[in-house]
Amino acid sequence: MKTNANSIIIAVAIILSAYLFSNAFQNRNQSNDTISVTGLGKKDFTSDLIVWSGSFSKKSFTLKEAYASLDADRAKIKNYLSSKGIADSEIVFSAVSFNKDFETTYNENGTLKQQLFTGFTLTQNVTIQSKEVNKIEDISRQSSELINSGIEFYSNAPEYYYTKLAELKIQMIAEATKDANIRAKSIAENAGAGLGNLKKSDMGVFQITGQNSSEDFSYGGSFNTFSKNKTANITVKLVYQVD
Known part of the structure; x- marks a missing residue:
């Protein structure tokens, strides 16, 4: 009888441990659910130099x-x-x-x-x-x-060239961040979830090309100097926690 009782206790302990581990694993995955979005900032401008x-x-x-x-x-x-x-x-x-x-x-x-x-x-x-x-x-x-x-x-x-490039870049980062936030909220709402805290943010490469041109973006960033009218682009990647 004592052997059977010990076997039952061990079995219950194993089942309980498995349940607790499974529950902890599920909660861990839930806490790491995130939404990753990329926002775009774009601005046309005319050179002043x-x-x-x-x-x-x-x-x-x-x-x-x-x-x-x-x-x-x-x-x-x-x-x-x-x-x-x-x-x-x-x-x-x-x-x-x-x-x-x-x-x-x-x-x-x-x-x-x-x-x-x-x-x-x-x-x-x-x-x-x-x-x-x-x-x-x-x-x-x-x-x-x-x-x-x-x-x-x-x-x-x-x-x-453009002498107010630093100010323009700040404005565009703000615009790209706002765009990414709107995208993240839309994704969360459509998925029936809530948007939590911002976990990570990364800024993409700053690109300047001629307006209405077919110039390609480069990995290190393009900087057009032969067009008077230009277009600046920048991307911001945001990662949000999902509630």
Whole structure:
């Protein structure tokens, strides 16, 4: 009888332990039920800073003559830009770079015959940075006037920037977070559950592309500088507890 009683006690203990373990496991899973959502923040904006640059060159047999010719062209370029209403503080000339030029000739068998010195080529860059975006944009399109005046001027495409990017990013994070919260509430309500506390949040990559363009987002974030009108995008991932 004593053996049977001990067997019954052991059996009951095993069943009770199994029940308690099962119940604890179920409660643990319930406490870890979460909803993961991604919200989007998107904003169109117009650049408020333009950077336009170009380069000009002169070649002469002597370094002194090349420098004198380059100085004359630099003065003409500065006068031209000033006549267009660009302030001196917005015009920056770089240091002058120069190359020694050689004409190389070869023998009939392809071996080097001689290198003949043909002169020096001097090059200088000029950069204009201004908040008068439309004005500088128009001037960049008229830069052929410098070429017509005899200056060997090469114009680069303008680059466009936005000086209030930090403030814009904060606004977009708030917008993306609000969007994610609305999505999470909708999912919880449709599932007949309640939305609990926020457990985790992650911010995605900040992307800037041209408006109405087919530019692809990049893993490290894209930063368009060749479009005046841009679109910024950012995502925020939120993980909520489910009640």
